[in-house]
Amino acid sequence: QVQLVQSGAEVKKPGASVKVSCKASGYTFTTYGISWVRQAPGQGLEWMGWISTYNGNKNYAQKLQGRVTMTTDTSTSTAYMELRSLRSDDTAVYYCARVRTIFGVVTPTGGMDVWGQGTTVTVSS
Protein backbone atom coordinates (compact mmCIF):
# COMPACT_ATOMS: atom_id res chain seq x y z
CA GLN A 1 0.00 0.00 0.00
CA VAL A 2 1.02 3.61 -0.48
CA GLN A 3 2.83 4.90 2.57
CA LEU A 4 5.34 7.43 3.83
CA VAL A 5 7.50 6.36 6.74
CA GLN A 6 9.43 8.99 8.65
CA SER A 7 12.53 8.82 10.80
CA GLY A 8 12.42 8.76 14.58
CA ALA A 9 12.15 11.45 17.21
CA GLU A 10 14.99 13.91 17.70
CA VAL A 11 16.14 16.07 20.59
CA LYS A 12 18.37 18.98 19.68
CA LYS A 13 19.96 21.95 21.40
CA PRO A 14 19.25 25.51 20.28
CA GLY A 15 21.43 26.46 17.34
CA ALA A 16 21.79 22.88 16.10
CA SER A 17 20.38 21.33 12.91
CA VAL A 18 17.99 18.45 12.37
CA LYS A 19 17.39 16.32 9.29
CA VAL A 20 14.17 14.34 9.01
CA SER A 21 13.66 11.63 6.40
CA CYS A 22 10.51 10.43 4.69
CA LYS A 23 10.67 7.11 2.79
CA ALA A 24 7.98 6.46 0.21
CA SER A 25 6.70 3.09 -0.92
CA GLY A 26 3.80 1.65 -2.90
CA TYR A 27 3.96 4.13 -5.78
CA THR A 28 6.43 5.61 -8.26
CA PHE A 29 8.30 8.17 -6.17
CA THR A 30 8.98 10.64 -8.96
CA THR A 31 5.34 11.01 -9.99
CA TYR A 32 4.38 12.98 -6.87
CA GLY A 33 5.96 15.78 -4.89
CA ILE A 34 6.55 15.89 -1.15
CA SER A 35 5.29 18.65 1.11
CA TRP A 36 6.46 19.25 4.67
CA VAL A 37 4.07 20.45 7.36
CA ARG A 38 4.75 21.02 11.05
CA GLN A 39 2.58 21.26 14.12
CA ALA A 40 3.77 22.89 17.33
CA PRO A 41 2.38 21.48 20.58
CA GLY A 42 -1.31 22.30 20.88
CA GLN A 43 -1.23 24.35 17.68
CA GLY A 44 -2.48 24.04 14.12
CA LEU A 45 -0.79 22.91 10.93
CA GLU A 46 1.90 25.06 9.32
CA TRP A 47 3.06 24.52 5.72
CA MET A 48 6.85 24.58 5.45
CA GLY A 49 7.41 23.99 1.77
CA TRP A 50 7.46 21.34 -0.93
CA ILE A 51 9.79 19.71 -3.38
CA SER A 52 9.32 18.05 -6.73
CA THR A 53 10.79 14.55 -6.72
CA TYR A 54 10.89 14.74 -10.54
CA ASN A 55 13.35 17.60 -10.93
CA GLY A 56 14.10 18.93 -7.44
CA ASN A 57 12.18 22.20 -7.87
CA LYS A 58 11.20 23.51 -4.47
CA ASN A 59 9.27 26.28 -2.75
CA TYR A 60 9.67 27.24 0.89
CA ALA A 61 7.51 29.26 3.26
CA GLN A 62 8.95 32.74 3.49
CA LYS A 63 9.40 32.60 7.27
CA LEU A 64 11.71 29.58 6.93
CA GLN A 65 13.76 30.80 3.96
CA GLY A 66 17.45 30.50 4.72
CA ARG A 67 16.99 27.91 7.48
CA VAL A 68 15.28 25.04 5.66
CA THR A 69 16.49 22.77 2.88
CA MET A 70 14.42 20.04 1.24
CA THR A 71 16.05 17.35 -0.85
CA THR A 72 15.24 13.96 -2.32
CA ASP A 73 17.13 10.76 -3.12
CA THR A 74 15.30 9.03 -5.95
CA SER A 75 17.51 5.93 -5.64
CA THR A 76 15.96 5.21 -2.25
CA SER A 77 12.61 6.99 -2.74
CA THR A 78 13.38 9.18 0.24
CA ALA A 79 12.75 12.86 0.88
CA TYR A 80 14.63 14.89 3.47
CA MET A 81 13.95 18.10 5.35
CA GLU A 82 16.80 19.83 7.14
CA LEU A 83 16.17 22.73 9.50
CA ARG A 84 19.13 24.73 10.81
CA SER A 85 19.72 27.21 13.61
CA LEU A 86 17.04 25.54 15.67
CA ARG A 87 15.11 27.57 18.23
CA SER A 88 12.73 26.52 20.97
CA ASP A 89 9.77 27.51 18.82
CA ASP A 90 10.83 24.92 16.22
CA THR A 91 9.71 22.25 18.69
CA ALA A 92 6.97 20.47 16.79
CA VAL A 93 5.83 17.33 15.06
CA TYR A 94 7.06 17.38 11.48
CA TYR A 95 5.03 15.62 8.77
CA CYS A 96 5.73 14.81 5.16
CA ALA A 97 2.80 14.50 2.79
CA ARG A 98 2.36 13.60 -0.87
CA VAL A 99 1.21 16.20 -3.38
CA ARG A 100 0.37 15.98 -7.06
CA THR A 101 2.81 17.26 -9.65
CA ILE A 102 2.79 17.64 -13.42
CA PHE A 103 6.21 17.62 -15.08
CA GLY A 104 7.82 18.57 -11.81
CA VAL A 105 5.44 21.35 -10.88
CA VAL A 106 3.19 20.99 -7.85
CA THR A 107 -0.42 21.31 -8.98
CA PRO A 108 -3.22 23.03 -7.05
CA THR A 109 -5.41 19.93 -7.23
CA GLY A 110 -5.64 16.80 -5.16
CA GLY A 111 -4.65 18.17 -1.76
CA MET A 112 -2.12 16.29 0.39
CA ASP A 113 -3.37 12.75 0.03
CA VAL A 114 -0.90 10.57 1.96
CA TRP A 115 0.86 11.59 5.17
CA GLY A 116 3.78 10.23 7.11
CA GLN A 117 3.32 9.28 10.75
CA GLY A 118 5.15 12.38 11.97
CA THR A 119 8.53 13.01 13.59
CA THR A 120 8.75 14.80 16.93
CA VAL A 121 11.58 17.32 17.09
CA THR A 122 12.27 18.80 20.51
CA VAL A 123 14.59 21.78 20.83
CA SER A 124 15.78 22.28 24.37
CA SER A 125 18.92 23.30 26.15
Next chain:
Amino acid sequence: QSVLTQPPSVSAAPGQKVTISCSGSSSNIGNNYVSWYQQLPGTAPKLLIYDNNKRPSGIPDRFSGSKSGTSATLGITGLQTGDEADYYCGTWDSSLSAFWVFGGGTKLTVL
Protein backbone atom coordinates in the same frame (compact mmCIF):
# COMPACT_ATOMS: atom_id res chain seq x y z
CA GLN B 1 -3.15 34.11 13.23
CA SER B 2 -4.08 31.82 10.32
CA VAL B 3 -4.79 33.13 6.85
CA LEU B 4 -7.91 30.97 6.70
CA THR B 5 -10.48 31.45 9.47
CA GLN B 6 -12.24 28.50 11.08
CA PRO B 7 -14.38 28.40 14.22
CA PRO B 8 -12.28 27.05 17.12
CA SER B 9 -14.90 24.50 18.08
CA VAL B 10 -18.22 23.00 17.10
CA SER B 11 -20.33 20.36 18.79
CA ALA B 12 -23.35 18.22 18.08
CA ALA B 13 -25.01 15.06 19.29
CA PRO B 14 -24.48 11.62 17.77
CA GLY B 15 -26.56 11.16 14.63
CA GLN B 16 -26.85 14.88 14.01
CA LYS B 17 -25.29 17.01 11.29
CA VAL B 18 -22.58 19.62 11.70
CA THR B 19 -20.91 22.11 9.38
CA ILE B 20 -17.48 23.69 9.70
CA SER B 21 -16.74 26.90 7.85
CA CYS B 22 -13.46 28.13 6.39
CA SER B 23 -13.21 31.76 5.33
CA GLY B 24 -10.45 33.21 3.19
CA SER B 25 -9.91 35.72 0.42
CA SER B 26 -9.51 36.01 -3.33
CA SER B 27 -5.78 35.20 -3.01
CA ASN B 28 -6.54 31.75 -1.63
CA ILE B 29 -10.01 30.15 -1.46
CA GLY B 30 -11.51 32.51 -4.02
CA ASN B 31 -9.30 31.24 -6.82
CA ASN B 32 -8.14 27.80 -5.71
CA TYR B 33 -9.37 24.37 -4.71
CA VAL B 34 -9.97 23.66 -1.04
CA SER B 35 -9.14 20.44 0.78
CA TRP B 36 -10.13 19.27 4.25
CA TYR B 37 -8.19 17.16 6.75
CA GLN B 38 -9.21 15.19 9.80
CA GLN B 39 -6.74 14.79 12.63
CA LEU B 40 -7.71 12.28 15.29
CA PRO B 41 -5.97 12.74 18.65
CA GLY B 42 -2.31 11.79 18.49
CA THR B 43 -2.35 10.89 14.80
CA ALA B 44 -1.31 12.42 11.49
CA PRO B 45 -3.82 14.41 9.45
CA LYS B 46 -5.89 12.49 6.93
CA LEU B 47 -7.31 13.84 3.66
CA LEU B 48 -11.12 13.95 3.80
CA ILE B 49 -12.08 16.19 0.89
CA TYR B 50 -10.06 17.51 -2.03
CA ASP B 51 -10.81 19.85 -4.93
CA ASN B 52 -13.66 21.45 -2.93
CA ASN B 53 -16.00 18.49 -2.92
CA LYS B 54 -14.31 15.22 -3.92
CA ARG B 55 -13.82 12.35 -1.51
CA PRO B 56 -10.80 10.03 -1.66
CA SER B 57 -11.65 6.36 -1.84
CA GLY B 58 -12.58 5.00 1.56
CA ILE B 59 -14.04 8.25 2.89
CA PRO B 60 -17.76 7.74 3.62
CA ASP B 61 -20.33 9.96 1.95
CA ARG B 62 -21.27 11.32 5.38
CA PHE B 63 -18.48 13.80 4.69
CA SER B 64 -19.08 16.49 2.08
CA GLY B 65 -17.46 19.71 0.96
CA SER B 66 -18.60 22.83 -0.80
CA LYS B 67 -17.21 26.20 -1.78
CA SER B 68 -18.80 29.53 -2.54
CA GLY B 69 -16.79 32.63 -3.30
CA THR B 70 -14.09 33.00 -0.67
CA SER B 71 -15.55 30.50 1.80
CA ALA B 72 -15.71 26.74 2.04
CA THR B 73 -17.72 24.40 4.20
CA LEU B 74 -17.23 20.86 5.45
CA GLY B 75 -20.39 18.96 6.30
CA ILE B 76 -20.62 15.82 8.39
CA THR B 77 -23.89 13.94 8.74
CA GLY B 78 -24.80 11.02 10.97
CA LEU B 79 -22.22 12.07 13.56
CA GLN B 80 -20.38 9.30 15.36
CA THR B 81 -18.21 9.48 18.46
CA GLY B 82 -15.31 8.43 16.26
CA ASP B 83 -15.65 11.70 14.35
CA GLU B 84 -14.33 13.63 17.35
CA ALA B 85 -11.20 15.23 15.95
CA ASP B 86 -9.62 18.43 14.75
CA TYR B 87 -10.54 19.47 11.22
CA TYR B 88 -8.42 21.71 9.01
CA CYS B 89 -9.09 23.37 5.69
CA GLY B 90 -6.24 24.12 3.31
CA THR B 91 -5.64 25.70 -0.07
CA TRP B 92 -3.10 27.40 -2.28
CA ASP B 93 -2.32 31.05 -1.64
CA SER B 94 -0.89 33.54 -4.09
CA SER B 95 0.66 35.76 -1.43
CA LEU B 96 4.43 36.03 -1.13
CA SER B 97 4.66 34.38 2.28
CA ALA B 98 3.47 30.88 1.44
CA PHE B 99 2.21 28.82 -1.46
CA TRP B 100 -0.09 26.81 0.77
CA VAL B 101 -2.10 27.84 3.82
CA PHE B 102 -4.15 26.01 6.46
CA GLY B 103 -6.99 27.19 8.62
CA GLY B 104 -6.46 27.33 12.36
CA GLY B 105 -8.42 24.13 12.88
CA THR B 106 -11.79 23.30 14.41
CA LYS B 107 -12.26 20.91 17.30
CA LEU B 108 -15.37 18.78 16.80
CA THR B 109 -16.98 17.42 19.94
CA VAL B 110 -19.65 14.76 19.62
CA LEU B 111 -21.70 15.17 22.76
